[in-house]
Amino acid sequence: MSQGFLEVGQALTEDARQAGRSGVSRRAFLKFGMTLGAAAGGGLLLGFTLPAAAQTRAVARRSVIGGDGTSPAHEREHPFAPNAFVKIDRRGQVTLIMPKVEMGQGVYTSIPMLIAEELEVPLQSVMLEHAPPNQKAYGDPGFGGAQMTGGSTSIRHMWEPMRHAGATARTVLVAAAAQRWKVDAASINAENGEVVHAASGRRIAYGQLVDAAAALPVPTTVELKDPKDFKLIGVPTQRLDSPEKVDGTARFGIDVRLPGMAYAVIVNCPIHGGTLASVDEAPAKRVPGVYQVVKLDDAVAVVAKHTWAAKSGAQALDIKWNGGEHATLSSQQLSANMAQAAQRNAGVAHKEGDAAHALEHAKTRVDAVYEQPLLAHATMEPMNCTVHMRSDGCDIWVGTQGPGLVRDVGAKISGLPAEKVTVHNQFLGGGFGRRIEVDTVTQALKIAKQVNGPVKVLWTREEDIQHDMFRPCYYDKLSAGLDASGRPVAWQHRVVGSSIMARFVPGAVQNGVDPDAVEVAADLPYDVPNQLVDYVREEPGPVPTGFWRGVGATRGTFVVESFIDELAAHAKVDPVAYRRALLGKTPRALNVLDVAAHAAGWGTPLPKGQGRGISVMHAFGSYLSAVAEVTVNEQGEVRVNRIVCAVDCGMAVNPRTIEAQIEGGVVFGITAALYGEITLKDGRVEQSNFTDYRMLRLDQTPVIEVHLVKSTEAPGGIGEPGTSVLAPAVTNAIFAATGTRIRKLPVGQQLQKTA
Known part of the structure; x- marks a missing residue:
């Protein structure tokens, strides 16, 4: 098991571990308290504090962050500021x-919309700053109290806290005006x-009220706007961060430039679980611009004046590597291991x-085994980290998706x-869960300890993919029993695979x-009276997941x-009709099924081969429901x-x-x-690059139609659902076209192979 694989778990604070032991689910709802205080230099400082056992995750920032990577004004002026708050100055x-x-x-737009809605200010007037890394203040119980962004929870977790924060600020400002008048x-x-x-025609700007408002008590309850009165929420809005991403002024981690900065390119042991045996540094040092070679337990880094020199070096x-006990590991062995693990308790x-x-007394029995491979993230921005130790x-x-974890591992490695x-967080050129991890940060810190001055550590696309x-590989074994009408009366499902949560x-x-x-x-959406779903943990050897x-x-x-589609085929029932008959207990699922099927023209004929x-x-x-x-x-x-x-x-x-998230998720899902x-x-x-870890091309991208269903329910997540719904729609369409079940x-x- 790699060192980087261990670092995240080791970086979690004791508070985070205690939160994890409490058994709080990923879907735990965040409650909050509020505090009000005077901002340094005058002004209204409104904050809300999330309890330690149910705190939100991660931090964000927009163009207010300086191009030189310095800390935001908030961090300089209020080092002990609340973990999330709204600040209004005298202007x-x-x-x-x-x-x-x-x-x-898109959270740089949607979350400010929540504040602006309740605070009654134009969206364009809301500026953003980073919250400081703080595990206790920003820990998410779904990730063991760690400070992260992920799991399609940003809007879900911020929906009420941010609206309450805006409404409380508005209420206090109104009270200050009422007192004055x-x-x-x-x-x-x-x-x-x-x-x-x-009544009197008087009006006063917020900035003129902040000093008086700061002296008033915080109301314990505030009234949120009725959805029918929303002016911003629900309105299609252009993203606030688009202009700087279009004109190139937005800065990602890979864009960081510092005076006197060196560049390092990493070479990891190609065998997972292996270690460095020896390295001849002389050929690298003969490359013009190379400064030094840094050796780690399982990697070597070349430090140079610029990236090309480092890469050439x-x-x-x-290099000679010690392969260790996993030097013969193969995908076939991993698959066999999971099949064998499926026989365990x-x-x-x-x-x-x-x-x-x-199942024993069912009219018909259907059995199936499904397998899914390891997957790489292949984020558009390769992994990188700049450190000045x-x-x-x-x-x-x-x-990073987890600035608190980055700070913790920084303290651990630096002492x-x-x-x-x-931690100077930057825009992320794709995350998808990859930038929750601190394995690359850990390596960069270890290299920086041996370098005099700032050093940017870069992972080539090959190192990044390899x-x-x-994403873990999985082995799923299913059995279902059908009655005489083809309706499922029994469902057994054994899941075999890696446990990511055991680490986080x-x-x-x-x-x-x-x-x-x-x-x-x-948690099947379908009405099946007898169910048994169980799990066997089987890790893929030293391969980190x-x-x-x-x-x-x-x-x-x-x-x-996919299995529900198989049952429909065995019952000789149309797949949509089969699902409709089983979705009575989940009306929202039934509704999206009907909307998608109708919009797609389900049942209309298609040419041969489609x-x-x-x-x-x-x-x-x-x-969600998808038709492919x-x-x-x-x-x-x-x-x-x-x-x-x-x-x-x-x-x-x-x-x-x-709509944009669904479109991106669909492309991501088709690719996988x-x-x-x-x-x-x-x-x-x-695999080593996009030549053999293939991406969907622009000319292969299908027409994508997104139909939003109006709902009064609290917001759900959207970043991952578009990917989650996609693969079975495609494979079920392949079965319809060819009769081959994937x-x-x-x-x-x-x-x-079957063509």
Whole structure:
């Protein structure tokens, strides 16, 4: 097991571990308290504190962060500021300290919309700053109290706290105006950054009220706006961070430039679990611009004047590795190990009725095994981290989903107190769970300890893909019993695979069950009277695993929706009609199924070689249904022509962001379903770049239709559902087109073998 694989778990604070032991689920609702105080230099400082056992995660920032990577004004002026708050100065400037990071999902727009809505200010007037890394203040119970952004929870967790924060600020400002004018606060309204007394025609800007407001007590309860009165929430809104990303002024981690900075390129041991035996540094040092060679236990880094020199020096190194006991590990062995593990005793995730008895007496029995491979994240921005290690402090520039974990590992490696470690978070060029990890930060810190001055450590695309924290491979064994009409009366599902939660939040694993690994599988939307869903943990040897744009929901939806389609085929019932008959207990799932099927023209004829498939997803607090239309040619090559997706994610904050997220998730999901696979041979990852870890091309992207279902429910997540719902819709469409059932991903090679 790699050192980087261990670091995240070791970096969790004791408070985080205690939160994990409490058994709080990923979906725990965040409650909050509020405090009000005077901002340094005058002004209204409004904050809300999330209790230690239920705190929100991670931090974000917009263009207010200086181009030189310095800490935001809030951090300089208020080092002990609350963990999330709204600040209003005497000019009336509203600043939001955000506990979420922006990695393309649009939270830099949607979360400010929540504040602006309740505070009654224009969205464009809300500036953003980072919240400081602080595990106690920003820890998320779903990640063991660690400070993170992920799990499609940003809007879910911020929906009420941010609205309450804005409403409380508005209420206090109105009270200050009422006190000044000596009128009843009920006769005053707030609008467009001003407080207005319609009866007398008086109005006053927020900035003129902040000193008086800071002296008033905080109301214990505030009235939130009725959804019918929303002016911003629910309105399609252009993203606030788009201009700087278009004109190139937005700075990502890989863009960091510091005076006197050196560049380092890493070469990791190609065999997972292996170590460095020896290295001849001389060839690298002969490359012009190379400064030094840094040796780690399982890697070597070349430090140079610029990236090209570092990369050239790394290629020139003569390295010998100790392969260790895993030097012969292969994908075939991993698959065999999981099949064998499926025979072991399992932890029960869900039990309803007597599945074994019902299966034994069923009219028809259907059995299936589904397999899913290791997957890499392959984020557009390769992994990178810049560190300046000094005796009196450590600065880290990185795009991270978990700034608290970064600061903790910085303190551990440097030996400095946590307050001496400064994390300068940047825009993330794709996260998908990869940038929750601190393995690359750990390496950068270890290298920086041996370098005089700041050093940027870069992972080439090859190193990035071959040493990722991979989406786990899985083995699912299912059996179902059908009655005479073809309706399921028994359902058994055994999930075999890695436990990511055991590393991140050990306390979340109860009775041998990883709640993420069995997500969706242990909570069927379908009405089946007898169910048994259980789990066997089987790790892929030394290969590290991590989150990947949804893990449990992504892999679970593929298996459940594929198997339901199989049962419909055995019953000789249309797949949509079969699902409709079983979704009576989940009306939101039934509704999106109907919307997607109608919009896609389900049942209308298609040419030979084409097929439609459908799937339903329920996870992250959202409900989706997708219809895929595909063409399979005589060579077994698949082209996805059209995707129709119906989305019920509760109340939509920014419909434009939701549509974009679904579109991106669909492309991500098609890529994985058709091509995604990391394979091992002799302990090494065989893929190395986009030449053999294939991405969906622009000209292969299908027409994508997104239909938002209006809902008054609280918002659900949206970043991962588009990916989660996609694969089974595509594979079910392939079955409709060819009669070939896809039980093992990716689909390409299987179809070409049967063509």
